[in-house]
Amino acid sequence: MRKEMFNHEINILRDTYRRLLRRQAKTNLIKLNKKTHPADLATVFRYFTDEEQIEIFSLMNETEHTAEFLSELDDALVNDLLSKETLERIAAIIERAPTNDQSDILNALEQEKALAVLELLEVEEQEEIAEIMGYPEDSAGTLMNTEVFTLHEEITAGDAIKTLQDQEDAEMVFYLYITDDDDRLVGVISLRALTTTPSKTTLKDIMIKNVHSVRPETDQEEVARIVAQYNFLAVPVIDPDSHLLGIVTVDDVVDVIREEATEDFLQMAGAGKDREILLKSSWENAKTRLPWLFASWIGGI
Amino acid sequence: MRKEMFNHEINILRDTYRRLLRRQAKTNLIKLNKKTHPADLATVFRYFTDEEQIEIFSLMNETEHTAEFLSELDDALVNDLLSKETLERIAAIIERAPTNDQSDILNALEQEKALAVLELLEVEEQEEIAEIMGYPEDSAGTLMNTEVFTLHEEITAGDAIKTLQDQEDAEMVFYLYITDDDDRLVGVISLRALTTTPSKTTLKDIMIKNVHSVRPETDQEEVARIVAQYNFLAVPVIDPDSHLLGIVTVDDVVDVIREEATEDFLQMAGAGKDREILLKSSWENAKTRLPWLFASWIGGI
Numbered sequence: 001m002r003k004e005m006f007n008h009e010i011n012i013l014r015d016t017y018r019r020l021l022r023r024q025a026k027t028n029l030i031k032l033n034k035k036t037h038p039a040d041l042a043t044v045f046r047y048f049t050d051e052e053q054i055e056i057f058s059l060m061n062e063t064e065h066t067a068e069f070l071s072e073l074d075d076a077l078v079n080d081l082l083s084k085e086t087l088e089r090i091a092a093i094i095e096r097a098p099t100n101d102q103s104d105i106l107n108a109l110e111q112e113k114a115l116a117v118l119e120l121l122e123v124e125e126q127e128e129i130a131e132i133m134g135y136p137e138d139s140a141g142t143l144m145n146t147e148v149f150t151l152h153e154e155i156t157a158g159d160a161i162k163t164l165q166d167q168e169d170a171e172m173v174f175y176l177y178i179t180d181d182d183d184r185l186v187g188v189i190s191l192r193a194l195t196t197t198p199s200k201t202t203l204k205d206i207m208i209k210n211v212h213s214v215r216p217e218t219d220q221e222e223v224a225r226i227v228a229q230y231n232f233l234a235v236p237v238i239d240p241d242s243h244l245l246g247i248v249t250v251d252d253v254v255d256v257i258r259e260e261a262t263e264d265f266l267q268m269a270g271a272g273k274d275r276e277i278l279l280k281s282s283w284e285n286a287k288t289r290l291p292w293l294f295a296s297w298i299g300g301i
Numbered sequence: 302m303r304k305e306m307f308n309h310e311i312n313i314l315r316d317t318y319r320r321l322l323r324r325q326a327k328t329n330l331i332k333l334n335k336k337t338h339p340a341d342l343a344t345v346f347r348y349f350t351d352e353e354q355i356e357i358f359s360l361m362n363e364t365e366h367t368a369e370f371l372s373e374l375d376d377a378l379v380n381d382l383l384s385k386e387t388l389e390r391i392a393a394i395i396e397r398a399p400t401n402d403q404s405d406i407l408n409a410l411e412q413e414k415a416l417a418v419l420e421l422l423e424v425e426e427q428e429e430i431a432e433i434m435g436y437p438e439d440s441a442g443t444l445m446n447t448e449v450f451t452l453h454e455e456i457t458a459g460d461a462i463k464t465l466q467d468q469e470d471a472e473m474v475f476y477l478y479i480t481d482d483d484d485r486l487v488g489v490i491s492l493r494a495l496t497t498t499p500s501k502t503t504l505k506d507i508m509i510k511n512v513h514s515v516r517p518e519t520d521q522e523e524v525a526r527i528v529a530q531y532n533f534l535a536v537p538v539i540d541p542d543s544h545l546l547g548i549v550t551v552d553d554v555v556d557v558i559r560e561e562a563t564e565d566f567l568q569m570a571g572a573g574k575d576r577e578i579l580l581k582s583s584w585e586n587a588k589t590r591l592p593w594l595f596a597s598w599i600g601g602i
Contacts, residue, residue: 039530165497174475174534191492196466228559229340231552233475233534250551251532257558258529 013044021052030059038065042072050080057081062089067097070105078108087113091120099146100252103132140223141216143256144237144246150177151203153186158199174233177244178207184242185211213238216245220256227253314345322353331360339366343373351381358382363390368398371406379409388414392421400447401553404433441524442517444557445538445547451478452504454487459500461490475534478545479508485543486512514539517546521557528554 013036020029033041033056045053060066070078070093082090082105090109094102094117106114106129118126128146135141149167151160160176176194178187187207197206213236214223226235227250234247314337321330334342334357346354361367371379371394383391383406391410395403395418407415407430419427429447436442450468452461461477477495479488488508498507514537515524527536528551535548 037531039532043530161496164493191496192465195462195492195496228552228555229344230338231340231555233551250534250555251529254529254532254551254555254558257555 010040010044010047013040014047017044017048017052017056021055026059029056033060034065038068039072041069045073045077053077053081054084062092062096064096066093067101067105071097071101075108078105079110082109083113087116087120090117095121095125099128099132099246100143102129103142106133135216138220139216140214140218140220140235140237140248141245143220143223143248143252144216145249145252146246148177148236148244148247150179150185150244153178153180153202153204153207155203156199157194157197157201157203157206160194160203161199164194175247176203177211177236177247178203179244185213185236185238185244186242187211188236211236214248215239220248221260223248224253224256224260228257311341311345311348314341315348318345318349318353318357322356327360330357334361335366339369340373342370346374346378354378354382355385363393363397365397367394368402368406372398372402376409379406380411383410384414388417388421391418396422396426400429400433400547401444403430404443407434436517439521440517441515441519441521441536441538441549442546444521444524444549444553445517446550446553447547449478449537449545449548451480451486451545454479454481454503454505454508456504457500458495458498458502458504458507461495461504462500465495476548477504478512478537478548479504480545486514486537486539486545487543488512489537512537515549516540521549522561524549525554525557525561529558 016032017029020032036044045056048056060069070081073081090113094105097105102125106118109117118129121129132142132144132146149164151163155163164176174191176189176191177185178189180186187204187209188211189203189207193206212226212230212232214226216237216239218237223235226232227248232250234249236247237245239245317333318330321333337345346357349357361370371382374382391414395406398406403426407418410418419430422430433443433445433447450465452464456464465477475492477490477492478486479490481487488505488510489512490504490508494507513527513531513533515527517538517540519538524536527533528549533551535550537548538546540546
């Protein structure tokens with residue numbers, strides 16, 4: 001039943017795309033690309049032929065939406081798509097993505113191509129990406145978002161709200177991380193607590209001082225465990241001097257849990273950790289992205 | 302390595318409890334109960350004998366903390382613990398829990414005892430619990446939190462923040478759900494968007510109108526899929542007339558994904574859906590709560 005419902009929605013989207021492709025209705029395809037959620041677009045993409053994929057992708061703008069779509073797509077498909085693209089177009093798209101997605105997309109490319117794209121980016125951006133790519137695979141460092149919102153412990157709740165209103169970049173803000181004179185992470189405040197505090201109160205007086213944090217080397221399973229155990233929405237990543245490097249958010253943790261579950265299944269099925277060999281057909285692909293559907297399917301054999 | 306780290310922390314907590322129990326240091330035990338996170342308390346509890354469990358539980362207050370601890374505990378343990386308790390104490394604890402946890406705890410009891418406890422609660426609360434317990438097992442209805450924060454579409458952002466400041470009850474607020482004159486769900490605003498909007502703007506003008514919602518009968522796997530696919534922090538549950546019944550939050554979805562993964566493992570291992578048979582020893586228990594550890598353990602055989 002569930003499965004059918006999901007397939008039903010995706011089937012409608014797929015058929016709409018196919019109809020527009022047949023009619024070569026480019027204006028409508030561009031509209032549909034913009035209107036479709038990046039995650040849905042990534043799901044439906046697996047149903048298309050190589051030619052259809054390239055045609056649809058060529059009609060997408062170099063926007064954040066396209067960057068998000070690529071980060072939702074499986075590595076093998078990203079590599080296929082981008083291998084036919086100019087370095088300039090790839091760089092233009094990557095520029096719009098958050099740092100952790102940037103390294104994901106670059107990791108999917110062949111090394112030579114990835115380095116060539118990297119060279120087209122601004123020096124500051126290159127350094128940030130290089131840092132993230134330097135962390136061990138499947139660690140908090142590769143998972144974290146480096147655009148974090150921090151405030152000094154001595155400012156007031158009222159000023160904090162004003163500062164927040166000027167910050168357009170930092171996405172997914174639920175917690176405000178508080179730092180001291182030495183830029184060390186000393187506390188955390190939920191956005192809700194900030195909203196409901198009298199505006200003259202100093203952040204120091206309302207912050208929670210015992211902050212659960214991880215190090216960039218911490219394995220993503222450990223990060224997932226902490227987030228799941230304590231119902232956190234995000235966990236901060238700090239260096240040995242307690243400087244805040246980034247945060248891992250719950251939406252990425254959800255992906256980790258699903259991914260780990262799949263890996264463990266494949267291991268049990270004797271396929272080893274190398275998921276790529278199973279990512280040949282679009283069907284297998286869909287299953288890897290949906291471990292619980294995959295699970296009931298295997299269970300039913 | 303990860304496993305050791307986790308065990309290490311839990312071992313320290315367990316040894317501290319054991320030392321205090323041996324010394325019959327009740328004041329210290331009460332302090333430790335209060336200081337320990339409910340999720341950690343539930344984990345460490347599985348290491349204790351029946352007698353130790355009863356002694357520790359007898360020193361816990363009838364607070365929200367204790368209610369949360371019970372909701373984190375496995376059903377078999379909840380039943381064991383509460384079978385020796387008076388109906389009045391159980392009712393006093395249950396009163397402090399959110400509705401979905403209330404039905405979880407009652408579901409763990411034997412039916413006769415659950416009904417007797419239910420009768421001690423206020424009529425309004427009885428009705429709410431009865432409604433939740435009426436939804437199908439593993440559905441959005443049994444998973445949802447009914448304490449939701451709604452606002453009328455015609456009020457301003459400034460007034461919305463003021464109203465929010467008076468609401469102490471509604472936990473985990475990330476989204477504000479917006480209703481029309483007929484009390485129908487017509488939009489949603491993130492807390493962040495509200496904070497960063499000029500205070501005279503009407504909610505109608507900043508709300509997102511296309512709200513993804515589910516019905517109380519929707520299976521929890523479908524809810525998990527929606528939350529994971531779109532990176533939501535919560536998904537609203539509505540009735541056929543679009544009235545908001547509650548929300549399912551991402552922390553509960555994380556639990557669902559882990560639980561489903563475990564169920565699928567057990568099914569593959571030939572144990573069927575009946576997890577309870579595997580919940581006899583505290584070790585098995587711990588593994589059921591931590592599917593990925595369980596998975597690597599099975600994988601290693």
